[in-house]
Each structure stands twice: as structure tokens, then as C-alpha cells.
Amino acid sequence: MTKSNESINSECQCDNTITVFGTGEVSATPNIATIITGATTTSKQVTEAQEENAEIIAAIVSSLRSIGIPTESIQTSDYRIEENVRYEDNTKIFLGYKVTHLLTVTVEPVKKAGAVIDVAVNSGANVISDIRFEIKDPDIYYQKALSAALEKANQKAQTIAQSLHISLPNTPHRIIETGSVAPSPRMFSEVQSTQIQPGQLTISAQVTLIFLLTS
Numbered sequence: 001m002t003k004s005n006e007s008i009n010s011e012c013q014c015d016n017t018i019t020v021f022g023t024g025e026v027s028a029t030p031n032i033a034t035i036i037t038g039a040t041t042t043s044k045q046v047t048e049a050q051e052e053n054a055e056i057i058a059a060i061v062s063s064l065r066s067i068g069i070p071t072e073s074i075q076t077s078d079y080r081i082e083e084n085v086r087y088e089d090n091t092k093i094f095l096g097y098k099v100t101h102l103l104t105v106t107v108e109p110v111k112k113a114g115a116v117i118d119v120a121v122n123s124g125a126n127v128i129s130d131i132r133f134e135i136k137d138p139d140i141y142y143q144k145a146l147s148a149a150l151e152k153a154n155q156k157a158q159t160i161a162q163s164l165h166i167s168l169p170n171t172p173h174r175i176i177e178t179g180s181v182a183p184s185p186r187m188f189s190e191v192q193s194t195q196i197q198p199g200q201l202t203i204s205a206q207v208t209l210i211f212l213l214t215s
Helices: 003-011 046-066 110-122 138-164
Strands: 017-028 032-043 074-088 091-107 127-134 174-181 186-188 201-212
Touching: 017 138, 032 046, 032 074, 032 110, 046 074, 046 091, 046 110, 091 110, 091 127, 110 127, 138 174, 138 201
Parallel strands: none
Antiparallel strands: 017 201, 032 091, 032 127, 074 091, 127 186, 174 201
């Protein structure tokens, strides 16, 4: 028994009740893609690495805007300057500096994700860290999942009542929303040109119905 179920049972220590649980799920096609892309450059001089990196990022941003990605959908998510080193026989050898600048690009509709990747790479991007697929308005689908959960829980109560030959009230004594599962962003790790398949995301809802039976 889960903690939530224990809490529910402790709140209603009354006789002549039927308590049922229902889960509803709805699948939805993602309508937003979030792509992290950018460039890593290296040089003996930090300013040279920065300048080269800045040129590449400027080219990426310009190219993205040329295919209709608005400026507000392109945001710096990471910028790092690090020493570029390697080790030989436990000895640190300094090679120069490494500059990394990553952009988070929000793509809508999803079908443009492949074009965004191609344009970024053609403009000099050498980093595509991940792609996430999400739903813009998940609450719309959650309401459908919640409705399905209520229907399933009510059907369970009806089945129990019919099997025991008892009368079930038309409405439950209590309705408790015991949990919800928002869709987790779907990761896409294998980039193959424009072959982007967002798949489906699942939204879940859980409810508890408590029916108070007449004695």
C-alpha cells in the first residue's frame, strides 16, 4: 500500500464504504522541440578561441533566423572557458583554451526540427547535445486523462456493487485526485539529418472515489 493510499484510508475509517482507484492515460503528439546546439573552439590564446566561437555562433543564429526561428526562441544556455589539457605519465600538459557556447533553440512546429539541426551544422555547429520533445498545453490532455480515470474508478465501483448485490449511490461521498504524471520530455539522441521522429508522450491522472453505502 502506498503512502497516499494509507493517508486516504486513515481519513475515512468509516464502515459501509467502497473505495476504488482509477488511472487514466492519454497519448499526445509533441508539438514543441527543444534543441541544444552550439560550438566548441580551441586555441593557444583564449581571445582567439573566443573570437572564432563568436563568429560561429553569430552564423548559427543568423541562419536560424533565416528559416523563421524568432530571436526570442534562441537563448544561450551555457558559456564556458576552460583550459585545454592532456596528461602524459601523470603530467599535465597545457594545450591552450577551449571555449564552449551552447544555444537552446525552441522549435515550433516540431517538423522544423530537422531543418534547424541541418542549418546549425552547416553554419559551423559542432555540438548537438540533445533534442527534447514536449507538449505546449499539457493541461488539455490531462483533463482528458482525469476524465478517463474517473470513469474507470466509477466502473470498478459499479462492478463491485453488482457482484455483491448492493446498492451504489449515484455520486461518490468523496473524490480525491491522488496523483498526476506530467509527460516527461522525450530525448532524441541519434541525429540523422532531417529524420526526426517525435513519437508520442503519455499524460496520466489518478483518482480515488469513496462511496458511502446506506445501511
